[in-house]
Amino acid sequence: MKWLVVLVVCATIFSSGRLIQIQGLDPQAYAAQAASLVKRSQPLPAVRGTITDRNGQVLAESSPAVDITADPTATGPHATTIAGILATHLGGSPADYLEPLTRPNTRYVMIKRQVPAHTYDLIRADLATAGDDKQYAGGIWTSTNSIRTYPGGSVASNVVGVLKQDDDGVYRSGAYGFEYARDTQLAGKDGREVYQASPAGTRIPLGTNEITPAENGTSYQLTLDSELQWTTEQSLKKVVDSSKAHFGYAIVMNVKTGEILAMANYPSFDASDLKKAKADDMGNRAISDSLEPGSVEKVLTFAAMADGGWITPDTEVHVPASLKSADLTITDSEDHGDLRLTATGVLAQSSNIGTVQLARQMPKADLISHLQNFGLGRKTGVELPGEASGWAPKTTLPDYSRDQVAFGQGLSVTGLQLASAVAGILNDGVYNTPTIVASATDANGKTVAVDRPQPRRVISEQASQMVTQMMEAVTGNGGTGAQMTLPGYRSVGKTATAQRYDQTSGKYVGYTAGYIGAAPAEDPQILTYVVVDNPVNGHYGSTVAGPAYKEIMQYALPRYGVLPSTTKAPVAKLDW
Known part of the structure; x- marks a missing residue:
C-alpha cells in the first residue's frame, strides 16, 4: 500500500508538472503543435477555361x-x-x-x-x-x-495545342499552340481547403475548416471555323500526299479584319491520342517556319512600286531572254525570246526579268521601307507561340541583292507574314494585324478585354486598286493562274514556284510550291494561301498548291455569304 501510495503521488506530481509546463509555461507552442497534428490541407483545382471556335464549337474543354x-x-x-x-x-x-x-x-x-x-x-x-x-x-x-x-481530335490541333505532363504525371500546363500561349489565363488559380482530421483521416466535425475558393480560368472563343478548318485540312492533305511533299500548310483569312478562319498543317496529329503523335508534327509551320517566298513576293514589290508612283498597270517593259545581275544571270521559269510586256503582263506571267527591270527604277531604300511596313522582318503579333520573325534586308543591300529580293529570293518570311501583307494590300491598302482570338470571358461569364492593334495604312487606296487589277490578270488568259478561276466569282491570285533553300547543305535543293488568292476581285473578302514544301510530283505553284486553294475557296465563299460577281473582269493588257 505504501509503494502504491508513493507511485500515485509521484504520478500526480509528474502529471501536475507536465500540465503546468503545457498549459502555464508555453501553452501557445503546444497548442500549435497539437493543431498541426490534426491539420490537413488539400488543393481545390481550378477548372481550365474552354476553347471554342467562332461558332461555339468546343475545341478544348x-x-x-x-x-x-x-x-x-x-x-x-x-x-x-x-x-x-x-x-x-x-x-x-x-x-x-x-x-x-x-x-x-x-x-x-x-x-x-x-x-x-x-x-x-x-x-x-x-x-x-x-x-x-x-x-x-x-x-x-x-x-x-x-x-x-479535345472533341475535334486532329481538327486545328496545331493551333489549339495540348497540355504536357508535369513531374507528378498530371496533364496540367500548356505545351503547344494556344494552350501554351494563354496557359496562365486558361489555367486560372487553384484554391485550397484546410481542415482538421483524426490521425486515421476522419474529419473532426466541429474542427477548423477554411476554404480559399479556386479561380477558374478564362475561356476563349477563337476566330477559327471548325468546318472550314476541317475542309482546309482535307484539301491540304490531298495535295501534299499526291505530290509526295515533305509537308504543307494553308491559311484562310478575312481580308477586312485580319481574322484567321482556318490554319491547317499536314502532317498533323490527333490531340485526343497523344501516344501516336510525333514531335515534328505538333508545331505550327505556318508561323514557325521561314521560307524564301518566291513569286508571291512580287505582289509586295509591285505594291511598293505602285505606291511610289513608279509604275501603272500599263507601264511598258522590254523583257530580254536573260538579264545580268553582278556575276549572276536572271532567267524566267520558261525560256523565251525578247518580250514586250506591260507591268500587268510581267506580274501575270510572273517574269523575274521584268520584275527586276521595273524594281531597278525605284530607290532601294523605298523598296525595303515598304517591305518592312508590310510586316516583313518582325513577328506579326498573332496570339500563338513559336512565331518566327523572318528576315528582311537592310536598305544598304547591294544591287544584286535588291534584284533577288524583288522576285522573292534573298529574304525570308513566314506564311502568316506573307498572307497578312497581301491581305493588307488588297484591303484598300489597310493592314490588319492577324488575330486568332475573337473574344474572352472569365469564369463568371463577364467579358475580358482583348487587345487589338490599330489597323495601319501600308499603301494608298489607288495603289491597292492597281495591284488588285494586276493580280486579277494572273487568273485570266495568259496568266500563270488561269486554271485557278472560281466559278461565279472574279478572283485575284499569284503563283509561287520558289527554289527551296536547304539550311543543312547551304544550297538550293528542290522547290516550294505556293498559291495565294482572294475573291471577289471587285472587293476581296476572303484570302487563302497554300504552301507545299519540296513536292516530288510536280513543282509549279498552280498545279501543286492551286487545287487545294481552289477547293478551299469554293467552300469558304458561299459559307460566308459572299455573293457571286455580277460584273465581268476587265480585259487585261499584257503586252504592247
Whole structure:
C-alpha cells in the first residue's frame, strides 16, 4: 500500500508538472503543435477555361475526372478482387494493382490520376457489388482532378495545342499552340481547403475548416471555323500526299479584319491520342517556319512600286531572254525570246526579268521601307507561340541583292507574314494585324478585354486598286493562274514556284510550291494561301498548291455569304 501510495503521488506530481509546463509555461507552442497534428490541407483545382471556335464549337474543354488513391490497410484483405475491377476499367493486368493495394507501412498510395468521372462511377458500382462483402470500396478514395479533352481530335490541333505532363504525371500546363500561349489565363488559380482530421483521416466535425475558393480560368472563343478548318485540312492533305511533299500548310483569312478562319498543317496529329503523335508534327509551320517566298513576293514589290508612283498597270517593259545581275544571270521559269510586256503582263506571267527591270527604277531604300511596313522582318503579333520573325534586308543591300529580293529570293518570311501583307494590300491598302482570338470571358461569364492593334495604312487606296487589277490578270488568259478561276466569282491570285533553300547543305535543293488568292476581285473578302514544301510530283505553284486553294475557296465563299460577281473582269493588257 505504501509503494502504491508513493507511485500515485509521484504520478500526480509528474502529471501536475507536465500540465503546468503545457498549459502555464508555453501553452501557445503546444497548442500549435497539437493543431498541426490534426491539420490537413488539400488543393481545390481550378477548372481550365474552354476553347471554342467562332461558332461555339468546343475545341478544348475540361471534363470531370478524379485521382484514385487507396489505403492499403483497408484494401489489403480484398486486394485480388479490387485489382481485378481496377484492371477491367483502367487497363493493364490485375498484377499491376496488387502491389500498391498491399503495400506495407503506408496508408496512402496513388492508383491513377485523371480518371474520367464516368469510369470511376463504373469502378465504384463494381466495388459495391463485389461478392458478399459490401466494404471493398472502403479503402478507395478520390480527389477531383479534371481532365482535358479535345472533341475535334486532329481538327486545328496545331493551333489549339495540348497540355504536357508535369513531374507528378498530371496533364496540367500548356505545351503547344494556344494552350501554351494563354496557359496562365486558361489555367486560372487553384484554391485550397484546410481542415482538421483524426490521425486515421476522419474529419473532426466541429474542427477548423477554411476554404480559399479556386479561380477558374478564362475561356476563349477563337476566330477559327471548325468546318472550314476541317475542309482546309482535307484539301491540304490531298495535295501534299499526291505530290509526295515533305509537308504543307494553308491559311484562310478575312481580308477586312485580319481574322484567321482556318490554319491547317499536314502532317498533323490527333490531340485526343497523344501516344501516336510525333514531335515534328505538333508545331505550327505556318508561323514557325521561314521560307524564301518566291513569286508571291512580287505582289509586295509591285505594291511598293505602285505606291511610289513608279509604275501603272500599263507601264511598258522590254523583257530580254536573260538579264545580268553582278556575276549572276536572271532567267524566267520558261525560256523565251525578247518580250514586250506591260507591268500587268510581267506580274501575270510572273517574269523575274521584268520584275527586276521595273524594281531597278525605284530607290532601294523605298523598296525595303515598304517591305518592312508590310510586316516583313518582325513577328506579326498573332496570339500563338513559336512565331518566327523572318528576315528582311537592310536598305544598304547591294544591287544584286535588291534584284533577288524583288522576285522573292534573298529574304525570308513566314506564311502568316506573307498572307497578312497581301491581305493588307488588297484591303484598300489597310493592314490588319492577324488575330486568332475573337473574344474572352472569365469564369463568371463577364467579358475580358482583348487587345487589338490599330489597323495601319501600308499603301494608298489607288495603289491597292492597281495591284488588285494586276493580280486579277494572273487568273485570266495568259496568266500563270488561269486554271485557278472560281466559278461565279472574279478572283485575284499569284503563283509561287520558289527554289527551296536547304539550311543543312547551304544550297538550293528542290522547290516550294505556293498559291495565294482572294475573291471577289471587285472587293476581296476572303484570302487563302497554300504552301507545299519540296513536292516530288510536280513543282509549279498552280498545279501543286492551286487545287487545294481552289477547293478551299469554293467552300469558304458561299459559307460566308459572299455573293457571286455580277460584273465581268476587265480585259487585261499584257503586252504592247
